[in-house]
Amino acid sequence: MGGVGEPGPREGSAQPGAPLPTFSWEQIRAHDQPGDKWLVIERRVYDISRWAQRHPGGSRLIGHHGAEDATDAFRAFHQDLNFVRKFLQPLLIGELAPEEPSQDGPLNAQLVEDFRALHQAAEDMKLFDASPTFFAFLLGHILAMEVLAWLLIYLLGPGWVPSALAAFILAISQAQSWCLQHDLGHASIFKKSRWNHVAQKFVMGQLKGFSAHWWNFRHFQHHAKPNIFHKDPDVTVAPVFLLGESSVESARRCSPW
CATH class of the missing domain: 3.10.120.10 (Cytochrome b5-like heme/steroid binding domain)
Structure with a gap:
């Protein structure tokens, strides 16, 4: 999740060996x-x-x-x-x-x-043990589709048919890129968090043009407090949408109208 904070003394912390309050x-x-x-x-x-x-x-x-x-x-x-x-x-x-x-x-x-x-x-059951080989092939598959879409436009020109085919291929590759960066963001592929986050920044930043930090900031909160209003950014989408009775009441109290 980023850098590591430094442990240190804190006023009021329990003293080693002393009974805990x-x-x-x-x-x-x-x-x-x-x-x-x-x-x-x-x-x-x-x-x-x-x-x-x-x-x-x-x-x-x-x-x-x-x-x-x-x-x-x-x-x-x-x-x-x-x-x-x-x-x-x-x-x-x-x-x-x-x-x-x-x-x-x-x-x-x-x-x-x-x-x-x-x-x-x-x-x-080792259901959390990921296969780096599988994800390496997935990344190769994504890169191959990105190159293929570029070649279609480069070789055939920006006509309707090449553009439609390239758009179709890119839609698939971009969807797969999102799934790959999601798993990397969860640090679920490599054993070391740093490797996961470096790979996620490449996929998210270079292949999708998004900020991995922005996504992690929101998605970690979502998993910490899923569907809890004001804590899960995925459901805190006012004023575009108001979800549930609590968000409507909250908006009514805060609204200048």
């Missing part, structure tokens, strides 16, 4: 404001208020999990959990009280456990 969800919910954000990962409470600006995925992405249990998002968005946990330690301020549930609010604990079991089953 415990917090209730009611106390945690009070810290979900700009400049004052806590979140919970694996029942431990972290103060990300100042560090959020250095978060490699952006402050908005991590801020969407303010005062919430971010355990599943933390595991899903990071490939090397042992490495990333080093950055959490200076932010640790306590843990959930023993009587508190791991999930806050109306979340169905059994549903969460079912999804975790499903994820583990998919991992055990």
